[in-house]
Amino acid sequence: MLSQKVRDLQQAGNRPNILVIGDLMIDHYIVGEANRLSPEAPVPVVNVRNEFITPGGAANVAQNLLSLGAGITLGGVTGNDADADRLSDVLKKEGIDASAIFKDATRPTTVKTRVMAGSHQLVRVDRETTHPLSADLQKAFIAHAKNAIDAADIIVFSDYNKGLFAPELTQHLIEEANRRDKKVIVDPKGLDYHKYKGAYIIKPNRKELAEAAKTERISNVEQLQEAARVILKQTGAQYIVVTLSEQGMAIVSELAYQLLPVKATSVFDVTGAGDTVIAAMAYFMAQGLNIDEACELANHAAAIVIRQAGSAVTTVEEILQDMESR
Template identity: 40%
Template sequence: MSFGDLSAVRQAVVAGFGARRLLVVGDLMLDRYLWGEVQRISPEAPVPVLRLRRETEVAGGAANVARNLAALGLSVELAGVTGQDAAGERLRQRLGEAGIGTSAVLSTSERGTSTKTRAIGNHQQMLRIDCEEDLPLPGLLEEALFASIRPQLAQRDGLLLSDYAKGVLSGNLCQRLIQAARACGCPVWVDPKGRDFSRYQGATLITPNRLELAQALGLGNDAPLPALLDGAERLRQSLGLTALVVTLGEHGMALINAQGQQPFPALAREVFDVSGAGDTAIAVLAAALAAGLAGADAVALANLGAGVVVGRLGTAQLDSADLLAALDDTSAVSPMAKILTLPALLERLQQWRAQGERIVFTNGCFDLLHAGHVSYLEQARRYGQRLIVGLNTDASVRALKGPQRPLMPEADRARVLAALAAVDAVVLFAEATPLELIRAIRPELLVKGADYRPEQVVGADEVQRYGGQLVLIPLLPERSSSALIAALESISQASLITDH
């Protein structure tokens, strides 16, 4: 995944997004989980028997959005309605434990607290039981909720409306909140529901999913993506939005603004549970925008965060450490982000080693990358968690191999290496040998091809002296850049003879 300014994104995450102050309004829920094992089918009916091992409860719905924001380091106030019941009390307790303000959370005897109970057997969701009401709030209760929210708007850096269509965010309340927020200069971000998006008129940004967008546009559920995105631009203009971000499931996200359409492909991750992924996406997006990140970088970060939580079971919470780990997972960032200067590499090494990861180092010219190179690098990567490739600059290649080499310039060679999944970082060196680079990196494992003898490997003594290990890897037979070049020259000469 590509970021326009990866350094600024990392800095924002590390700084807790500047501890910006956000207000979240929406439908509050308590998510309950029954965890157990399934080993047999019931003799009473053809259904699995869940042997219950434990029960957990977390804040859900708009409260889960607030929970994610608080975990990312923001100051969060939550507004909504709970019932005067045990579930409502437990939800307030969970919110208090997360450090979320609840002065605008009202309780009422006129409706119960929305509760979703999920049965999880052998790491798979088997059943969900919903206990909820989706009727609009009575007029007096809605007025009381607005009165509790309005004084806080001027003190907040953003308003986030999390609409689960359970009756709290009526069209009237949405419009009053949006107008009051914009009058205070407070941006409004909306996670919408329903077919009628006119209630979000004047918001800064909305984040429908593909189905929600299709319904709002009056299109079928199988509408092609180009038609959806074109319709999204018309919707953005008609609602007076600065931007619209549509979440596309396995296809990632797309940003639609005045500059056009920008896709953000999904990350290749195994999906265990999509519960709360939308909450995480809007939370990360709002946090990033509140911290002043560019819109495209904010969407890319939200896409990254959503990719993390779908790999977990339950209504997952994302924190800054999760985001940083994902940012540092070089399979999740653009290949260009793997090409580093030595100072930038040393900074990244600190993060990797703090996570207990073993560093593997190898080096070479890698002119005309071929299957032998790929096999060699894949084997090298298996000896640790991170593989760093030291790459000779053009000048050092010429000094080693003569004035006709390299055939590919250093920028191209670095780019091709960085595209390999086995490679975590590429760093250029201009010296005749990588010895100084090895001394700076201090890899746990130094790798070279088995065509070298141990005493011939530059840096081997250095690495073994501090407890590292030298590994010599067998090479694929009859695979070499020199052989490729010789074959190309032979073809070229044969062509010249034929032409004459």
């Protein structure tokens, strides 16, 4: 029984080391009340009651892994600014190794500011630059990442299309990982999946898969398999894991297809669910479980977080309780 297998692993006390490389950002929330319109323009006036930040992007994947019990090294690029210092402070307090994060003075740290009236988002303001890293910074990043790759049990790429995963840099990182026999799991973004060539697993959602495979839509199993095989051929990946929202997730390889039905009993907020899925997959595969087992557990993890508001995280014990309650 899978739940007992996981409990045995937990009792053994193994703590996998996972390297997360990706686009780093800050989620900044301004929360208040809006009871009137401005006399200057037909927009709400927000009376601010609270303001806070949380790590976003690849840093949210790291937080999910930390909650599951992994040791984390986080790699990426920020600006050389006060927001980078704020992010670094939060990561250090949480016990995430941020030694593989570089600062780039030519870009700001990515910040997404959401203005909320109660639970309603009124506007989002983004501060970001998405140009690729300079050639010198790419070389420095690769050189520094080698030690982190050596120490990792598994590697996660969290691509938010903010400039880190330029094709040349992405390929260098995958080659370094494969040279050391380390599996790379990719949460992709954008239309060019050739840059992920050599990755072990690529995890798009349905819309991302359709766009990358250049198909108009995916509305049935046959279309999903056909699109996934386009990406398998492009990248040489062993598996494409497709998240399907209310339908669960599908695991596609050259020889097999498996649908894992959704485990959610209710859906409140899907924000950050993709980060939870890839974190759970990486954690359980680093513990020695196979892809089917890891995806089954990730499916339960997603069911837990989408019942909560915002980017939530979960624990192994909560996943086990969710499995055993069904």
